[in-house]
Amino acid sequence: xxxxxxxxxxxxxxxxxxxxxxxxxxxxxxxxxxxxxxxxxxxxxxxxxxxxxxxxxxxxxxxxxxxxxxxxxxxxxxxxxxxxxxxxxxxxxxxxxxxxxxxxxxxxxxxxxxxxxxxxxxxxxxxxxxxxxxxxxxxxxxxxxxxxxxxxxxxxxxxxxxxxxxxxxxxxxxxxxxxxxxxxxxxxxxxxxxxxxxxxxxxxxxxxxxxxxxxxxxxxxxxxxxxxxxxxxxxxxxxxxxxxxxxxxxxxxxxxxxxxxxxxxxxxxxxx
Amino acid sequence: xxxxxxxxxxxxxxxxxxxxxxxxxxxxxxxxxxxxxxxxxxxxxxxxxxxxxxxxxxxxxxxxxxxxxxxxxxxxxxxxxxxxxxxxxxxxxxxxxxxxxxxxxxxxxxxxxxxxxxxxxxxxxxxxxxxxxxxxxxxxxxxxxxxxxxxxxxxxxxxxxxxxxxxxxxxxxxxxxxxxxxxxxxxxxxxxxxxxxxxxxxxxxxxxxxxxxxxxxxxxxxxxxxxxxxxxxxxxxxxxxxxxxxxxxxxxxxxxxxxxxxxxxxxxxxxx
Numbered sequence: 158x159x160x161x162x163x164x165x166x167x168x169x170x171x172x173x174x175x176x177x178x179x180x181x182x183x184x185x186x187x188x189x190x191x192x193x194x195x196x197x198x199x200x201x202x203x204x205x206x207x208x209x210x211x212x213x214x215x216x217x218x219x220x221x222x223x224x225x226x227x228x229x230x231x232x233x234x235x236x237x238x239x240x241x242x243x244x245x246x247x248x249x250x251x252x253x254x255x256x257x258x259x260x261x262x263x264x265x266x267x268x269x270x271x272x273x274x275x276x277x278x279x280x281x282x283x284x285x286x287x288x289x290x291x292x293x294x295x296x297x298x299x300x301x302x303x304x305x306x307x308x309x310x311x312x313x314x315x316x317x318x319x320x321x322x323x324x325x326x327x328x329x330x331x332x333x334x335x336x337x338x339x340x341x342x343x344x345x346x347x348x349x350x351x352x353x354x355x356x357x358x359x360x361x362x363x364x365x366x367x368x369x370x371x372x373x374x375x376x377x378x379x380x381x382x383x384x385x386x387x388x389x390x391x392x393x394x395x396x397x398x399x400x401x402x403x404x405x406x407x408x409x410x411x412x413x414x415x416x417x418x419x420x421x422x423x424x425x426x427x428x429x
Numbered sequence: 430x431x432x433x434x435x436x437x438x439x440x441x442x443x444x445x446x447x448x449x450x451x452x453x454x455x456x457x458x459x460x461x462x463x464x465x466x467x468x469x470x471x472x473x474x475x476x477x478x479x480x481x482x483x484x485x486x487x488x489x490x491x492x493x494x495x496x497x498x499x500x501x502x503x504x505x506x507x508x509x510x511x512x513x514x515x516x517x518x519x520x521x522x523x524x525x526x527x528x529x530x531x532x533x534x535x536x537x538x539x540x541x542x543x544x545x546x547x548x549x550x551x552x553x554x555x556x557x558x559x560x561x562x563x564x565x566x567x568x569x570x571x572x573x574x575x576x577x578x579x580x581x582x583x584x585x586x587x588x589x590x591x592x593x594x595x596x597x598x599x600x601x602x603x604x605x606x607x608x609x610x611x612x613x614x615x616x617x618x619x620x621x622x623x624x625x626x627x628x629x630x631x632x633x634x635x636x637x638x639x640x641x642x643x644x645x646x647x648x649x650x651x652x653x654x655x656x657x658x659x660x661x662x663x664x665x666x667x668x669x670x671x672x673x674x675x676x677x678x679x680x681x682x683x684x685x686x687x688x689x690x691x692x693x694x695x696x697x698x699x700x701x
Contacts, residue, residue: 282554286673295667316673323668357687392686395567396595400679401558401588407676408683414664415629415684 158231162214164238171241174211174257178247181307184260190309192256192319193246195220200319201256202226209257210234213242216253223254247311260309261321263328266338267298270365273410274346276332276381277304277372278402284308285316286403287370292320294414299326300335304372333380339367345386348377349405351398353388362413370406430503434486436510443513446483446529450519453579456532462581464528464591465518467492472591473528474498481529482506485514488525495526519583532581533593535600538607539570542637544616545682548604548653549576549644550674556580557588558675559642564592566686571598572607576644605652611639617658620649621677623670625660634685642678 163171176183177191184190189208192201201207202223210227212220214236224234242251271294273287284299284306291297299308306313308326329335336346345363349356349370369385371377376399382388391400391408400408435443448455449463456462461480464473473479474495482499484492486508499506514523543566545559556571556578563569571580578585580598601607608618617635621628621642641657643649648671654660663672663680672680 286676289669289673290676292667292669293663293665293672295665297667318669318671320669357690391565391683392690393565393567395564395569397561397564397590397592399590400565401561401675403673404558404562404676404679407672408679411663411680412684412687418629418664 158228158233160233160235162236162238163241166241166244168241171237171245174245177257178245178311181310184307184309188260190258190260190314191245191247191311192258192314193248193311194252195223195254197314197319198223198254198256200322201258202230202232204322205230206258206322207232207256208259211237211242211245211255211257213251213253214238220254261326264298264325265327266335267300267325267327269296269298269325271297271410271413272300272339272344272367273297273406274300274329274332274367274369275305275402276302276369276377277375278370279304279306280373280402281306281310281312282316283373283401283403285313285320287406288313288317288320288324288326290403290407290410291324292317294410297324297410299324300329300367301326302329302332333384336367336381336384340386346384347409348382348385348388349391349409350377350382350385350388351390353390356389356391356409356412359387359389362416366413368406368409368413370402373402430500430505432505432507434508434510435513438513438516440513443509443517446517449529450517450583453582456579456581460532462530462532462586463517463519463583464530464586465520465583466524467495467526469586469591470495470526470528472594473530474502474504476594477502478530478594479504479528480531483509483514483517483527483529485523485525486510492526533598536570536597537599538610539572539597539599541568541570541597543569543682543685544572544611544639545569545678546572546601546604546608546618546639546641547577547674547678548574548641548649549647550642551576551578552645552674553578553582553585554588555645555673555675557585557592559678560585560589560592560596560598562675562679562682563596564589566682569596569682571596572601572639573598574601574604605656608639608653608656612658618656619681620654620657620660621663621681622649622654622657622660623662625662628661628663628681628684631659631661634688638685640678640681640685642674645674
């Protein structure tokens, strides 16, 4: 179903969609977020997470494949004038297509074998990049604190490359309390910390693992660091004091995956 | 030496500094770049790479330590009015201090044991993050192509956290030709590619290694992929098609470092 063109930026629906690119509150109030661009809109449709497909008036032919997908699923298609599309989207030169998606309910807790827990990671690009890494590795979940950048903000969504549609996200209002709960459920927590022991010398990894990454400037808070089962530092021979938060998280998650793969191979061929 | 206050944004020097936050051409023409903020200006002074220290008029007391460092080295200190500082700096809310630095001459070639070679990596955050990772690992160099984001742009500088002052950067106008040269000088090149063999099963790493990372959307070009000594893919069990370029580069560089550390330990204790 194609809805009537919206060509005024004062249209109340246009105003509401525009607000989705702003602070997190508008997304929470409306229970929606905006997946901008061809790739993200396609991911939203694939994940059955598109409520309305917004298409720039002049781009309906260009995006006929996406429009066809939406129509087959009885998702309304909303043409917007060039000005309205530009007002609604976050990027300077919008691609001309965007999906209005329901904001997923953040799970209360995660059961995934791997959890990346971010304490007040403020850069939306970092939060989105961690989601993308978890999505690539598969089987992981993201735990965030209220001080983290919103994973559903335009910048985080761009960095996540659609991972928000697949990776479960959990909000821990009180990270130390959440950590105690994860520990009781058999998780071991592993903190990236500059004063830790060498990461590559760590003992065998547990089955259920929670990797803790702190704020870009301040690192992990005292209580969280104190609660962590282990504190490890990545090797640094150079002069830089630290790594980018999403990079540190990925290096740790990938080395855990490397060991898991080795373990699976040994298991499959005991002669190794 | 404290220079007379500049309070007009039409001042020719202010105009020239402002241009340093724009496209790369202005930086190349002036042979300068701008290191914004307390951390970066401090790194510039530490690296003896500050020609003029710009300080917001009202922040001279706040940055008295940096000003003292500049004065001891006979580097001129330039007070700017609030409006001029805001015009010169790239960020919306400038910290009130910035260093005008000479643009380092890009080396013609690198001799570092590790080289990260980026082909047309367009996101300045990715280029800066790779520099930061190289800086943390130590002993590496960055090779870029003309299609890469400029490492001296404000966004790349912010992501690099001062690494530009320490990590050598080389520009390869013709990457395939450069690759042949590196191969002749004993480097082995290792490409991250989705159609490669599993990265963690790779043979022992050579002493001189060059890690190739392609453009965010298109990956490595055909000729470069064909020239690479080895093509490896990082394990992915999830649905994501790829990793962020800076993350993929860091995961590979860190695993190479892990093996080097293991090798050093075996060397130090032959009984292992």
